[in-house]
Amino acid sequence: MTRSVCRIAIPALAAALLCSGCSSLKMPEPWVKPYERNHLADPIMSFKRDPIDAAYVGHVRDVRESARGADGGGGGGCGCN
Amino acid sequence: MAALLVINAPPLLAAVLPEERADAMYHRYEGGGVTVDGPSVLVRKNIADTVSINANYYVDYVSSASIDVVTQASPQGYTEDRTQKSIGVDYLYDRTLMTVNYINSDENDYTADTYTADISQDFFGDLTTVSLGFSYGDDTIRKNRDASFKQSAERYSYRIGVSQIITSKLLVALSWENIADDGYLKSPYRSDYFLDTATNQRVAAEDSYPTTRDSDAFALRAMYYLPYRAALKGEYKHYTDDWDISADAFDLAYTHPLPKGWILDVHTRYYKQDKAYFYYDLLPYANAFDFHARDKELSTFNSTTFGIAVSYEFGSDLFGEKGSAFFDKGSINFAWDRIQFDYDDFRDVRVKTTPGTEPLYSFDADVIRFYLSVWY
Numbered sequence: 001m002t003r004s005v006c007r008i009a010i011p012a013l014a015a016a017l018l019c020s021g022c023s024s025l026k027m028p029e030p031w032v033k034p035y036e037r038n039h040l041a042d043p044i045m046s047f048k049r050d051p052i053d054a055a056y057v058g059h060v061r062d063v064r065e066s067a068r069g070a071d072g073g074g075g076g077g078c079g080c081n
Numbered sequence: 082m083a084a085l086l087v088i089n090a091p092p093l094l095a096a097v098l099p100e101e102r103a104d105a106m107y108h109r110y111e112g113g114g115v116t117v118d119g120p121s122v123l124v125r126k127n128i129a130d131t132v133s134i135n136a137n138y139y140v141d142y143v144s145s146a147s148i149d150v151v152t153q154a155s156p157q158g159y160t161e162d163r164t165q166k167s168i169g170v171d172y173l174y175d176r177t178l179m180t181v182n183y184i185n186s187d188e189n190d191y192t193a194d195t196y197t198a199d200i201s202q203d204f205f206g207d208l209t210t211v212s213l214g215f216s217y218g219d220d221t222i223r224k225n226r227d228a229s230f231k232q233s234a235e236r237y238s239y240r241i242g243v244s245q246i247i248t249s250k251l252l253v254a255l256s257w258e259n260i261a262d263d264g265y266l267k268s269p270y271r272s273d274y275f276l277d278t279a280t281n282q283r284v285a286a287e288d289s290y291p292t293t294r295d296s297d298a299f300a301l302r303a304m305y306y307l308p309y310r311a312a313l314k315g316e317y318k319h320y321t322d323d324w325d326i327s328a329d330a331f332d333l334a335y336t337h338p339l340p341k342g343w344i345l346d347v348h349t350r351y352y353k354q355d356k357a358y359f360y361y362d363l364l365p366y367a368n369a370f371d372f373h374a375r376d377k378e379l380s381t382f383n384s385t386t387f388g389i390a391v392s393y394e395f396g397s398d399l400f401g402e403k404g405s406a407f408f409d410k411g412s413i414n415f416a417w418d419r420i421q422f423d424y425d426d427f428r429d430v431r432v433k434t435t436p437g438t439e440p441l442y443s444f445d446a447d448v449i450r451f452y453l454s455v456w457y
Binding site: 002029030031032034036037038039040042044045046047049051052053055056057061062063065066067068069070071 | 110175205260330
């Protein structure tokens with residue numbers, strides 16, 4: 001029970017801190033100006049240019065590898081034939 | 082049975098709603114006696130300027146005569162379907178993007194419901210994006226030809242990510258995810274082997290898994306814009322869990338636009354893992370340990386991937402900035418990955434010889450995707 005409470009409370013607290021902190025933080029001057037970000041905005045500059053493809057490839061790996069998570073999305077899995 | 086596939090990913094640049102687009106894909110995996118193919122359709126549409134909804138329909142048609150199936154369950158193999166449906170909503174408020182998803186995966190012997198919630202926030206002049214996420218999964222496991230068999234498993238996932246614009250051409254992202262499982266974590270069809278010393282033969286026996294698992298994965302990704310409009314991407318991922326599995330993955334990708342709307346992608350990936358503490362290719366005797374299993378996904382192995390993808394974009398020059406009456410642009414895409422799996426302690430027991438001396442197992446797999454995308 002304690003474990004479950006912690007598992008829900010910790011991310012909820014983190015999310016609350018994230019939201020409350022954003023308005024009080026003093027934003028530093030961005031060293032890459034918005035008008036200098038045209039290269040970063042290019043569609044080729046994306047880790048997952050096509051979400052439907054990235055999700056499928058992640059699924060193929062999840063089924064056959066033990067390593068799971070940290071792929072930029074949610075997770076789930078089971079042993080598979 | 083199959084792991085869930087998850088469509089959503091946190092944004093890497095300033096908080097914006099995802100693109101309005103629709104994708105229709107045919108996917109196919111073939112290797113190791115297994116063929117899995119089927120369609121996937123993903124549609125995303127905005128409501129006003131602050132809400133985006135998405136829905137995905139995905140099917141796996143599985144035809145399996147894998148080494149696990151032919152040596153343990155059914156020499157003739159089996160066929161089954163898996164259907165996955167998901168729906169999600171993104172809500173953008175100033176520099177904060179909130180996302181919730183519901184995913185249902187259904188097979189004749191496995192049902193999984195997953196609920197996800199993510200939030201991301203831009204900081205420091207939109208140079209930094211911090212993401213937090215949580216998922217809860219509720220699985221029900223059944224067994225064919227055994228109506229009384231019913232087990233369950235719960236899955237909790239916690240993740241955090243930071244992406245950082247370093248220069249006008251370099252983006253770096255860090256992510257960490259903890260996943261905790263609780264319940265029935267094995268396949269009801271698989272077994273392992275112990276050595277019958279009287280006959281010097283392998284004898285199949287029911288395997289035994291722990292009922293909890295706790296894992297951590299850490300990933301570092303970087304992407305660099307090359308001077309001639311091309312992109313170089315690298316990724317390193319490290320994984321550990323309390324089953325003593327440790328894994329590392331390295332991925333290097335290169336994206337090269339070609340004239341007249343063509344884009345070429347190539348990538349290579351190397352993955353290696355060490356076995357779970359209760360993995361045994363051959364137990365010395367029956368019930369030698371409390372926990373024991375022989376799933377090759379728990380063994381020591383490595384895989385090497387080479388992949389190529391070609392994309393052709395159409396419509397943007399034809400229809401101009403305003404697009405056509407129905408869509409702005411589209412693309413046709415083909416991707417092919419060849420993966421080679423080499424196992425270090427999983428033996429090919431189809432070869433009849435002295436137990437424990439069978440050749441080590443290896444196989445190649447081809448992963449193909451063909452899909453059409455339109456933006457509107």
